[in-house]
Amino acid sequence: MEVLKIENxxxxxxxxxxxxxxxxHMKKSEFTGLLGLNGTGKTTLLKVICGLLKxxxxxxxxxNKDMMKYKEKERAxxxxxxxxxxxxxxxxxxxxxxxxxxxxxxxxxxxxxNEHRKIAYDILEKMDMEECANKNFLQLSEGQKQLIIVARSxxxxxxxMLFDEPNSALDFNNSHMxxxxxxxxxxxxxxxxxxxxxxxxxxxxxxxxIIVLKDKKKFAxxxxxxxxxxxxxxxxxxxxxxxxxxxxxxxxxxxx
Amino acid sequence: MKIYSSEVRKTNNxxxxxxLMAIILLCAAFGFSIGVGKYPIPIKDIxxxxxxxxxxxxxxxxxxxxxxxxxxxxxxxxxxxxxxxSVYQTIFKNxxxxxxxIGVSSGATLGAAIxxxxxxxxxxxxxxxxxxxxxxxxxVALGLARMSENKGIATLVLAGIVIGSITNGLIMILKFFAxxxxxxxxxxxxxxxxxxxxxxxxMLGVLPFFLLGITMLILLRWQINILxxxxxxxxxLGLKIERVRLLIIIAATLVVAxxxxxxxxxxxxxxxxxxIARIIRKRxxxxxxxxxxxxxxxxxxxxxxxxxxxxxxxxPISILTTFIGAPYLAYLMSxxx
Numbered sequence: 001m002e003v004l005k006i007e008n009x010x011x012x013x014x015x016x017x018x019x020x021x022x023x024x025h026m027k028k029s030e031f032t033g034l035l036g037l038n039g040t041g042k043t044t045l046l047k048v049i050c051g052l053l054k055x056x057x058x059x060x061x062x063x064n065k066d067m068m069k070y071k072e073k074e075r076a077x078x079x080x081x082x083x084x085x086x087x088x089x090x091x092x093x094x095x096x097x098x099x100x101x102x103x104x105x106x107x108x109x110x111x112x113x114n115e116h117r118k119i120a121y122d123i124l125e126k127m128d129m130e131e132c133a134n135k136n137f138l139q140l141s142e143g144q145k146q147l148i149i150v151a152r153s154x155x156x157x158x159x160x161m162l163f164d165e166p167n168s169a170l171d172f173n174n175s176h177m178x179x180x181x182x183x184x185x186x187x188x189x190x191x192x193x194x195x196x197x198x199x200x201x202x203x204x205x206x207x208x209x210i211i212v213l214k215d216k217k218k219f220a221x222x223x224x225x226x227x228x229x230x231x232x233x234x235x236x237x238x239x240x241x242x243x244x245x246x247x248x249x250x251x252x253x254x255x256x
Numbered sequence: 257m258k259i260y261s262s263e264v265r266k267t268n269n270x271x272x273x274x275x276l277m278a279i280i281l282l283c284a285a286f287g288f289s290i291g292v293g294k295y296p297i298p299i300k301d302i303x304x305x306x307x308x309x310x311x312x313x314x315x316x317x318x319x320x321x322x323x324x325x326x327x328x329x330x331x332x333x334x335x336x337x338x339x340x341x342s343v344y345q346t347i348f349k350n351x352x353x354x355x356x357x358i359g360v361s362s363g364a365t366l367g368a369a370i371x372x373x374x375x376x377x378x379x380x381x382x383x384x385x386x387x388x389x390x391x392x393x394x395x396v397a398l399g400l401a402r403m404s405e406n407k408g409i410a411t412l413v414l415a416g417i418v419i420g421s422i423t424n425g426l427i428m429i430l431k432f433f434a435x436x437x438x439x440x441x442x443x444x445x446x447x448x449x450x451x452x453x454x455x456x457x458x459m460l461g462v463l464p465f466f467l468l469g470i471t472m473l474i475l476l477r478w479q480i481n482i483l484x485x486x487x488x489x490x491x492x493l494g495l496k497i498e499r500v501r502l503l504i505i506i507a508a509t510l511v512v513a514x515x516x517x518x519x520x521x522x523x524x525x526x527x528x529x530x531x532i533a534r535i536i537r538k539r540x541x542x543x544x545x546x547x548x549x550x551x552x553x554x555x556x557x558x559x560x561x562x563x564x565x566x567x568x569x570x571x572p573i574s575i576l577t578t579f580i581g582a583p584y585l586a587y588l589m590s591x592x593x
Contacts, residue, residue, distance in 0.1 A: 052488050076494025087486035089349060090540030095260075096481075103482055104494030111478035121257055134263040136538065156493065 002028055002063070004049075004079070004160045004192065009058035011041070011048050018044040020216040021058070026160055031186045031193040033203030036213035037239065042196040043084075045213070046162050049194070050081040062160075076104035080153040082163045086145060088137055095120050095133045097148050101155025123151050127181065143174030150182060154189070161186065163195040167202065175199075179206040200236060204252045214239060224252065271543065274536065278550040282331070285557040289327040290319065292561045297323065325456040330560045332459070333451075333515045333522060334529070334553030336466055340508035341526030341552075342533070342545035343473055347483040347504055348409055354526045355512040358416035358505060362423040363393020364516045368446045369430045372439050379453055382446070383517045387462070390513035393419050398502065407498050408487055448572030449520035451560050462514035469510030476504055477542035484540070523574040525552045528581040535588045555580055 004026040011019040019041040026032065034042050047053040049060055051072065060067040062078055070078075080101075088097065098120040099112050106112070124130045129147060132140065137148060146166050153161050163182060167175035179195075183206045186193040197203045203210050204224060212220040212235060220235040229252060233245040236254055243254045291297045295318050301311050305319055337355070344353045355361070367389020371382040401407070401415040427443070434440040473480070479500045482490050490497045516522065529552030530545065537544045559576035 047488070050492050052491055072491055072496055073494040076492060079492075081488075081492035083486070083489055083492075087349070087489050088484070090346065090484055091534065091538050092481075092540060096541065100482060100485075100493055103478070106478065108479070108500070109475040118257075121260060125257075130257075130260065133260045134267065 004067075005059075005061040006049060007059050007061065009045065009048055009060075010056040011044050011053060011058075012056055013044075017216060019048065019055075022213070022218045023058075024211060024218065024221060026192045026194055028159075028192050029187060029190045030209060031183055031207045032195070032209045032211060033207035034194060034196045034211050034213065035200055035203055035239070036219075040213040041216050042213055043164050046081065046164050046194070046196060050079045050162050051075045052081070073104045076156060076158065078158050079160045079162065080156040080158040082146075082149050082153050082161070082166055084165045084168050086149050090138075092137050093133070094129070094135050094137050094140070094148055095124070097137045098123060098151045098155050101152040101157070104156060120151075120155055123154050127151055127154075127185075141174070143170055143177055146170065146174075146178050147181060150178070150185065154185060159192060161191050161193045163193065165196050165198060168198070175202065176205075182206070200240065201253050204232075204254070212236075212239060271537065271547075275547065275550070278547065278554065282550055282554055282557070285554055285561075286327055286331070289330065289557050289561050290323045293318075293323065293564050321455070325459045326451050326454045326560070327557070329454045329459045329519065330451055330556050331553045332463075332466060333519055334525060334551075334556040335549035336470065336511040336515050337522060337526040338529035338533075338548040338552030339470065339473060339545050340511050342530035342540075342548050343480055343504060343508050344526075345530055346480055346540060346545075347501060348413065349484060349486075351531070352527070355508055356420075356526075357413060358509075359393035359397045359419040359423065360390040360509050360512050361516065361521055362420045362427070364390035364513060365443075365447050365521065366393070366423045366427050366430075367517075368520070369427050369434075369443045372442045372446070373430050373434050377439070377442065379458070379518075383458060383461070386446075387465075387513050387517035389423075390516065391509060393423055394505065394509045394513075398505065412501075445572060446520040449516075449522040449574045450563070450570060450572055451519055452564070452570045454518065458518045462518055465510050465514035469507045469514065472503065472507035473511070474542070476500065476507070477545075480504060480545075481541065519573070521574060522556070522577060524577045524581045525556060528552075528585050529555065531585060532588060555584075 007023045009019055009022045022045060034045070036042050044053065048055045051067065067075055067078065095117065099116060102112050102116045121130065121133060124133050127147060129151065132144065137145065140148065166178055166182070170178060179202055182193060182195065185191065207224065209223045211218060222231070229245045229247060232252060233243070236243050240256065243256045245252055245254050287299065287302060290302055291299060297315055297319060301315050304311050305316065340355045344355050344357060345351050348357060364386040368382050368386040371377060371385035375381045375385065397415040397419040400418060401412045404411045431440055431443055434443060479495060482493060482495050483497060483501060483504070487497055530548040532551050533544050533548030534540055537547060555577065559573055559580050562576050563571045563573050
């Protein structure tokens with residue numbers, strides 16, 4: 001369970017092509033940012049990878065096993081997905097929300113045990129959120145809510161974690177908080193993360209690797225550490241136009 | 257873990273007390289319901305019967321043939337309608353959803369109307385036809401939803417609306433051609449609900465379906481919880497949502513159809529009891545759904561006692577559930593949040 005191979009994915013909604021022949025591999029302990037303007041197919045690509053959307057063609061392999069042929073439950077043990085916004089509308093405790101991550105390991109009529117509750121609590125503890133365990137999820141701050149959804153993904157215990165703009169509804173501070181936490185989790189637990197982001201600076205600050213989509217295709221794919229600022233500027237200029245890249249505190253940043 | 261455990265213990269204690277109180281109230285209401293009516297049974301006679309002592313044979317007859325089956329049926333109806341209401345509000349992600357949303361009530365009414373107009377109109381025929389009508393309407397709605405490309409919740413609701421409208425149209429045709437003195441009145445009375453004609457035969461006849469549905473819902477309690485999330489979220493958590501949703505709807509339909517087939521339509525309980533339970537418990541898990549069942553039974557017992565005691569003849573139950581439930585919900589709404 002080391003590598004998730006995404007091969008020649010083509011996806012569309014009805015007749016409209018959204019993702020055109022995209023391939024890449026996700027590796028262990030690697031945090032990859034998926035960048036691109038609106039409508040370039042970032043979210044669609046994530047949905048195809050985690051099985052929510054059937055691709056027109058293309059495959060995803062983990063250890064040479066074709067993920068598209070897996071049932072929801074089996075796939076969910078390998079790949080987790082965190083949507084832009086959670087959809088919890090009824091009062092639920094934080095621990096119960098985290099506990100939802102155990103669902104792929106339960107039978108049709110199964111339900112979580114006390115042992116599962118203990119695991120959920122341990123995960124909250126690891127994320128320094130244990131004092132929230134018995135609180136009402138809906139009364140947490142937006143940033144805390146997103147952290148709890150990350151905890152739920154951890155409960156799912158899947159090697160590959162997908163995140164669809166988890167910071168889209170968060171303020172500046174909470175955005176940084178959630179991204180640093182996700183990075184920390186991926187490094188500590190040796191997971192493999194793929195995240196769609198709107199802000200290239202977020203990707204430059206927290207990701208190891210950046211994949212840029214343009215016109216439904218993969219436009220660039222590079223490791224930040226091994227890439228010089230000239231190349232990054234050139235790539236981003238073609239997407240965001242008229243940008244400058246600056247080097248600050250060991251990190252790249254782009255300004256417009 | 258220590259702080260959390262003590263917090264959980266505190267909430268669990270609170271829940272236990274709430275359950276205990278609801279059960280004590282329900283027992284009191286049960287005794288009251290046995291006693292109240294045209295032929296009142298005094299408490300000392302009820303206690304005598306419970307401890308197997310001899311009482312007057314008329315009292316015994318009223319107790320076993322009228323009051324006991326009726327009161328048990330009222331409790332069953334309260335539990336069943338409230339739990340399925342809770343479940344529907346959860347899986348349809350809509351606090352206003354009731355089991356009617358997918359056509360069970362209108363289907364049952366159509367079934368009853370067909371029995372009243374075309375068949376003998378006997379109580380067992382009406383019950384059987386109403387039960388079948390409710391189940392068939394839900395299955396047609398589910399089939400209609402399956403034909404659509406989009407298998408989401410909105411499609412199900414739309415299918416429910418389509419089937420509901422068609423059955424309502426058919427009911428109108430039947431009402432138009434029905435004999436206004438007897439048949440039309442019977443259809444109208446049926447759709448206002450009543451526990452007046454409940455016998456132990458009828459109650460025991462629907463009991464297996466009721467228990468089957470409730471058991472399925474209890475077994476699926478965690479999955480019901482997950483279905484409160486968006487379809488994408490549920491699927492990415494590994495749940496086969498279309499199949500599980502189908503199972504839950506079938507289970508809830510069995511419960512509701514088994515009740516309304518012999519009582520007629522009982523309005524408002526399945527909407528209001530879950531809300532009251534959620535406001536009291538500030539949670540939406542399955543234990544809250546069961547708690548709402550106790551609340552629903554309580555309201556329904558009070559309503560039924562009034563139904564058979566305030567007028568010279570029995571008042572339809574739905575009139576009372578509406579007028580007891582609505583002010584209470586209004587009161588809770590103004591006090592909380």
